[in-house]
Amino acid sequence: MPDRADAPDRFERAILDALQDDARLSVQDLAQRIGLSTSPTWRRLKALEERGIIRGYVALVDAAALGHGQCVFAHVTLAKHDRAGVAEFERVIGGRDEVLECFSTTGQADYLLRVVVRDAQHYERFLQEAVFSCPAVQQIHSNFALREVKFSVKVPTGAKA
Numbered sequence: 001m002p003d004r005a006d007a008p009d010r011f012e013r014a015i016l017d018a019l020q021d022d023a024r025l026s027v028q029d030l031a032q033r034i035g036l037s038t039s040p041t042w043r044r045l046k047a048l049e050e051r052g053i054i055r056g057y058v059a060l061v062d063a064a065a066l067g068h069g070q071c072v073f074a075h076v077t078l079a080k081h082d083r084a085g086v087a088e089f090e091r092v093i094g095g096r097d098e099v100l101e102c103f104s105t106t107g108q109a110d111y112l113l114r115v116v117v118r119d120a121q122h123y124e125r126f127l128q129e130a131v132f133s134c135p136a137v138q139q140i141h142s143n144f145a146l147r148e149v150k151f152s153v154k155v156p157t158g159a160k161a
Contacts, residue, residue, distance in 0.1 A: 006051060011036055012044050013159035016053070020154040023057045060153065068098070068116040071145040072123055075109035078136045085136030096130050098122075109141065120144075 008016065014034040018025060025033070031041035048054045063071070078085060093102050093113065101114040117123045123142070131137055 013157040072115045074113040075141040076111040079138035080136045
């Protein structure tokens, strides 16, 4: 995370807004959108990448179109919080493709996972292979999503404030 001295300026924030809307913009189109010439836009873009503010470029894929129609939120509580148990759980979960996100959390559960699977049977297989086989896990509570109300990966930049 950048410190305040390294915080994005208004043009960099505009670059971030534009790229979060369409990461396939050419530098020329990006420059035109933010009101700078191509060279300074390219320099700012490279600086954002080098500073780690832009972490990468991806395509957003519809999980259901690939047969992963179930989204499950799993609240995992660990019985053991020793380094080895935590590291093993995080290693196992980090290696599972169906886990799209994993957060260490406060509250009743230690972790919140977002998992995509084909159906309940595939989720059960995931639980057996990844979660129940981990000795540090005490319990898991699962919530199947009924429908997606909002989905966004766009981080507010404050460019339009």
